[in-house]
Amino acid sequence: MLPLMSIQLRARREARGFSQELAAERLGVDKDTVSRWERGKNRPLGVAVLESLKAVYDVSQAELDDWFSEWSTKRVREIDRYFIRGHEFLAASGMDEEALVEKIIELDISMIPTLTAIDEGTLEQWAPIFQASPLTWKLLTHGEKIVGYWQYVCLEDQYFEQVKNGTLRDSQIVLPMLEFPCFLSPEKTYKMYVVMMGVHNSHQFFGPGGKLINSLIREIERAAANGLFFSEFATVAYTAQGISLCKNFGLKHIGHVGSPKCNSMAEIFHGTGGKIAQVGHLSKIPGLARAYKDRFR
Numbered sequence: 001m002l003p004l005m006s007i008q009l010r011a012r013r014e015a016r017g018f019s020q021e022l023a024a025e026r027l028g029v030d031k032d033t034v035s036r037w038e039r040g041k042n043r044p045l046g047v048a049v050l051e052s053l054k055a056v057y058d059v060s061q062a063e064l065d066d067w068f069s070e071w072s073t074k075r076v077r078e079i080d081r082y083f084i085r086g087h088e089f090l091a092a093s094g095m096d097e098e099a100l101v102e103k104i105i106e107l108d109i110s111m112i113p114t115l116t117a118i119d120e121g122t123l124e125q126w127a128p129i130f131q132a133s134p135l136t137w138k139l140l141t142h143g144e145k146i147v148g149y150w151q152y153v154c155l156e157d158q159y160f161e162q163v164k165n166g167t168l169r170d171s172q173i174v175l176p177m178l179e180f181p182c183f184l185s186p187e188k189t190y191k192m193y194v195v196m197m198g199v200h201n202s203h204q205f206f207g208p209g210g211k212l213i214n215s216l217i218r219e220i221e222r223a224a225a226n227g228l229f230f231s232e233f234a235t236v237a238y239t240a241q242g243i244s245l246c247k248n249f250g251l252k253h254i255g256h257v258g259s260p261k262c263n264s265m266a267e268i269f270h271g272t273g274g275k276i277a278q279v280g281h282l283s284k285i286p287g288l289a290r291a292y293k294d295r296f297r
Contacts, residue, residue, distance in 0.1 A: 005043060008067055009037050023056070111199075138212070147202075147203045147208070152193060155191055160232065170195060189229045191231060192230040194234070197245065199212060221288045231296070238266055250279040250281070253269055
């Protein structure tokens with residue numbers, strides 16, 4: 001059943017004879033955004049958008065508050081159906097690493113249709129990495145379906161530098177390039193390359209995405225509690241949401257993968273452990289921020 005917000009937004013649009021395209025133009029958003037509102041997948045956000053809604057659809061602030069309150073209650077109930085799962089999911093579902101990677105490749109392509117083969121990699125390449133690094137990935141599940149995930153690898157210095165300058169692509173990453181954090185070497189730090197963090201478009205509202213983000217933050221926190229620290233972080237963002245997430249983590253844009261004339265989005269972001277623990281998501285965890293500050297002072 002659609003939330004009241006979605007029913008009302010569609011009714012207000014149709015009462016004015018607007019198509020979704022025309023409504024999007026009047027509201028300063030794109031057609032997909034209007035569609036997601038009307039399907040209950042997301043809610044309008046931002047001062048400018050909300051003011052446009054009130055003006056274009058003749059909506060009062062009190063009406064918006066009622067719609068969003070009901071929508072938020074439904075979202076809270078829905079969030080309870082999402083879970084963060086790790087390696088134990090494979091045993092519970094009777095799946096091995098090859099079957100997992102096959103599903104993840106399908107998920108990647110659905111999340112980022114512009115992803116090329118060189119930026120994706122193959123089943124044969126990634127399955128051994130998932131198997132050898134069971135603590136460097138987590139899944140977001142809805143029921144028994146995988147709807148999102150994150151994965152990182154710790155690259156040796158020379159390969160991490162190649163990621164930063166855009167010359168090492170995901171399809172080229174193989175086991176010998178990786179380092180495996182060890183609690184027995186507390187003096188050593190590692191360089192984290194976040195291969196992917198994403199949620200399928202049909203599940204992209206704040207609750208599930210927030211759960212996924214928080215699970216990565218908790219993993220970094222868990223590692224720090226055991227004396228494992230990351231001196232540098234890097235990733236490649238392929239969507240506008242990815243770029244926003246990188247900025248929220250305190251990462252800085254340092255380049256573009258491929259030719260400068262290439263139209264596809266593949267933006268390289270980077271940050272040092274000491275810096276992002278003071279300005280990004282990690283800074284909101286006082287103990288973690290303090291541990292990183294002490295380690296990299």
